[in-house]
Amino acid sequence: MGPDPRPEVSLGRRSPMATTRIVVADRNVITRVGIRSILERNAGIAVVAEATTYDAVIDAVDEHGPDIMIIDLDLGDDTTRGLTICEEIADRYPATKILVLANTLSELIVVEALRRGANGYLCKNDLKSDELINGVKAIQDGDTVLGRGVGSLVAKGLGSTRDKAERLTDRELDVIRAISRGLSNKQIAHEMFISESTVKFHIQNASKKLNSHRRAELVHRASAAGLIN
Amino acid sequence: MGPDPRPEVSLGRRSPMATTRIVVADRNVITRVGIRSILERNAGIAVVAEATTYDAVIDAVDEHGPDIMIIDLDLGDDTTRGLTICEEIADRYPATKILVLANTLSELIVVEALRRGANGYLCKNDLKSDELINGVKAIQDGDTVLGRGVGSLVAKGLGSTRDKAERLTDRELDVIRAISRGLSNKQIAHEMFISESTVKFHIQNASKKLNSHRRAELVHRASAAGLIN
DNA sequence: TTATTCCCTACCCAAATGGCTAGGTTGCCA
DNA sequence: TGGCAACCTAGCCATTTGGGTAGGGAATAA
Numbered sequence: 001m002g003p004d005p006r007p008e009v010s011l012g013r014r015s016p017m018a019t020t021r022i023v024v025a026d027r028n029v030i031t032r033v034g035i036r037s038i039l040e041r042n043a044g045i046a047v048v049a050e051a052t053t054y055d056a057v058i059d060a061v062d063e064h065g066p067d068i069m070i071i072d073l074d075l076g077d078d079t080t081r082g083l084t085i086c087e088e089i090a091d092r093y094p095a096t097k098i099l100v101l102a103n104t105l106s107e108l109i110v111v112e113a114l115r116r117g118a119n120g121y122l123c124k125n126d127l128k129s130d131e132l133i134n135g136v137k138a139i140q141d142g143d144t145v146l147g148r149g150v151g152s153l154v155a156k157g158l159g160s161t162r163d164k165a166e167r168l169t170d171r172e173l174d175v176i177r178a179i180s181r182g183l184s185n186k187q188i189a190h191e192m193f194i195s196e197s198t199v200k201f202h203i204q205n206a207s208k209k210l211n212s213h214r215r216a217e218l219v220h221r222a223s224a225a226g227l228i229n
Numbered sequence: 230m231g232p233d234p235r236p237e238v239s240l241g242r243r244s245p246m247a248t249t250r251i252v253v254a255d256r257n258v259i260t261r262v263g264i265r266s267i268l269e270r271n272a273g274i275a276v277v278a279e280a281t282t283y284d285a286v287i288d289a290v291d292e293h294g295p296d297i298m299i300i301d302l303d304l305g306d307d308t309t310r311g312l313t314i315c316e317e318i319a320d321r322y323p324a325t326k327i328l329v330l331a332n333t334l335s336e337l338i339v340v341e342a343l344r345r346g347a348n349g350y351l352c353k354n355d356l357k358s359d360e361l362i363n364g365v366k367a368i369q370d371g372d373t374v375l376g377r378g379v380g381s382l383v384a385k386g387l388g389s390t391r392d393k394a395e396r397l398t399d400r401e402l403d404v405i406r407a408i409s410r411g412l413s414n415k416q417i418a419h420e421m422f423i424s425e426s427t428v429k430f431h432i433q434n435a436s437k438k439l440n441s442h443r444r445a446e447l448v449h450r451a452s453a454a455g456l457i458n
Numbered sequence: 459t460t461a462t463t464c465c466c467t468a469c470c471c472a473a474a475t476g477g478c479t480a481g482g483t484t485g486c487c488a
Numbered sequence: 489t490g491g492c493a494a495c496c497t498a499g500c501c502a503t504t505t506g507g508g509t510a511g512g513g514a515a516t517a518a
Contacts, residue, residue, distance in 0.1 A: 028353050030361070034263025103332075124257050132259070169494060182446025184474065197497050204477075205494095213476075214504095216445040217411025223452045398464060413504065426467050433507075434464095442506075443474095 019044055020140050023060045025051040025071040026101070031124070035070060035101075038129050045136060054081050061089055061096060067140060068097045072124075073109065074226060083112050090117025097139045105149055106225040112167060120145035168227065172206040175199055177228050180219045248273055249369050252289045254280040254300040255330070260353070264299060264330075267358050274365060283310050290318055290325060297326045297368060301353075302338065303455060312341050319346025326368045334378055335454040341396060349374035397456065401435040404428055406457050409448045 022039065024047055026032050036047045049060040054075050061069055069089060073082030086098055099120040100113045110121050120139045122132065127147065135145040168176070171192075178188040185203075189196040203215060210225075212218040222228050251268065253276055255261050265276045278289040283304050290298055298318060302311030315327055328349040329342045339350050349368045351361065356376065364374040397405070400421075407417040414432075418425040432444060439454075441447040451457050 027355070029356060029358050030260050030263035030267065030353055032263070033266045033358070034259035034261070037262045037266045038259065124259055126256065127258060129258050129262070171495070179443075179445045180449035182441050182443040182449075184443070186474085194495090195497055197499085198495075200476080201496075203475090207476085212411050214408075214411040214413070215475075216408045216448045219445045220409035220411075220448050220452060220457075223449060228449075400465070415504085423465090424467055426469085427465075429506085430466075432505090436506090444505075 019046050020068060020136065021046055021048045021064065021066045022136070023047075023049045023051065023057070023064055023066040023069045025057040025060070025069065025075060027052050027072070027075050031072070035132070038132055039136065042133055045133075051075075054085055057085055058088070061093060065093060066096055068099055068136060070099045070101055070136075072101050072103065073113065074103065080227075083109075083116055086113055086118050087116040099135065099139055099145070102226075104224065104226050108167070108225045108227065110146075110150055114144075119143075121150050122147040123150060168206055168209060168222075169202075172202045172209075173222075173227060175202040176206055176218060176222045179203070179215050180223070180228055248275050249297060249365065250275055250277045250293065250295045251365070252276070252278045252280065252286070252293055252295040252298045254286040254289070254298065254304060256281050256301070256304050260301070264361070267361055268365065271362055274362075280304075283314055286314055287317070290322060294322060295325055297328055297365060299328045299330055299365075301330050301332065302342065303332065312338075312345055315342055315347050316345040328364065328368055328374070333453065333455050337396065337454045337456070339375075339379060343373075348372075350379050351376040352379060397435055397438060397451075398431075401431045401438075402451075402456060404431040405435055405447060405451045408432070408444050409452070409457055 022045065024032050024035050026035070032050045032052075036050070039045045039047060048064045048066055051057040051060045052075070057069070057071060057075070060066075071082065071085070073086075075082055086100070089096055089098060097119040098113075098117060099122065100118045101122050101124055102109065103124055105123050105125075113121055120135055120143075122135055122145065131147065135147070138145050174192065175188060178191060183191065185196050185199045188199045192199070203218070206222075207213065207215075207218055210218055210221045212221055219228070251274060253261050253264050255264070261279045261281075265279070268274045268276060277293045277295055280286040280289045281304070286298070286300060286304070289295075300311065300314070302315075304311055315329070318325055318327060326348040327346060328351065329347045330351050330353055331338065332353055334352045334354075342350055349364055351364055351374065360376065364376070367374050403421060404417060407420060412420065414425050414428045417428045421428070432447070435451075436442065436444075436447055439447055439450045441450055448457070
């Protein structure tokens, strides 16, 4: 993994050498082709690899050491895996910028992604072509890019003294997923080999974190946040 | 416009007149560009218009009278609107085939879409380029196309004597949405100006339709089916 | 007309939930 | 060593819920 010696080029006017090399990770072909088409209409941007799985992203970045990785965090059934990938890439390849391209706008995911090294967060919905292109350019220039709606969401999240968007623990997620399947606390306790009290304990904690007072609301918020399949 | 004297060329086996004209409706640019790119790699297929809103679809079909309309039912906050559009197009333009390209696989939506005149239902996730192309060709040839997983889902739905996937009524949806916000039956009753009994009545009915036994599960299923925002 | 669908209401009772206090054990990091 | 986070458990009690039964009315389609 040789960190290829990149020449000092001025980014104002792009010389042919200044090609921004991009890896696109999305499980959806249509989206991958779409991103590629939009970006490559632009001289100076090249999509050098596509990935559809969590493992493939790592491989692709290992192989190409791109300038930017564009990733949809939801590459499998475990969204949190996408977050750890951000962390890993940001850690091992500081030169590779990360642009998260999400389907849904979730405060939880946004702040987590940024905290773990993402340089931008755009929402596919309502995204315009030039917003994508400009976003890529801005990130390449070292900016942090937050799409429409995302910025205010983060500001709101950061503004509140108490950080509501704490992350849920594994057990809490397990319990929420069980609830979403319609199980009662007793059933969940049995299934997870813990007492009913513990189930209630996890629910209470998760509820505080997601600011809900009813399990149905809890499920809905977790679902909207993309935390459960 | 002079009728440009096109020489008789043989493009594979397709004559130039056999171009399949397509309207693509999706709120997401990336997806629209992706679909266009994939399809237009193929001689004989042309995307003649794109639409991003429910109204724009109608206009586009009115204007172009395409062979196929490819549509993501979720073009706004009201998914059911997408279904009525299928109905309207199928009714007014019987020659225009409808291919639904959905994000999520929902039994409810699938059967409704087919019932209202859709000729195909593909799921963006896991869809391969050639599946899209072949699907378009098959539909053009008059076939009905159901993507992987979709077919068995429909078969299952049709196989069961009692049609579980009944559609929810407006009130039922209202109640479910309220539940997802964490309201109690009493609060919902107050908000909707009905009695608590009625709230429970709607919940019971919706639960039977969606085959749930707990309101949390109800919310999750409705959410997964794309019935609530 | 009759049937159907949607909407509304009431009553019952067992079970589940929410909200709380008050502990315990690990294991990890400073 | 102490603090902290995640995990586990117990008990209490008011409220909510699920799941029935048993009716109404209105509008619409057959």
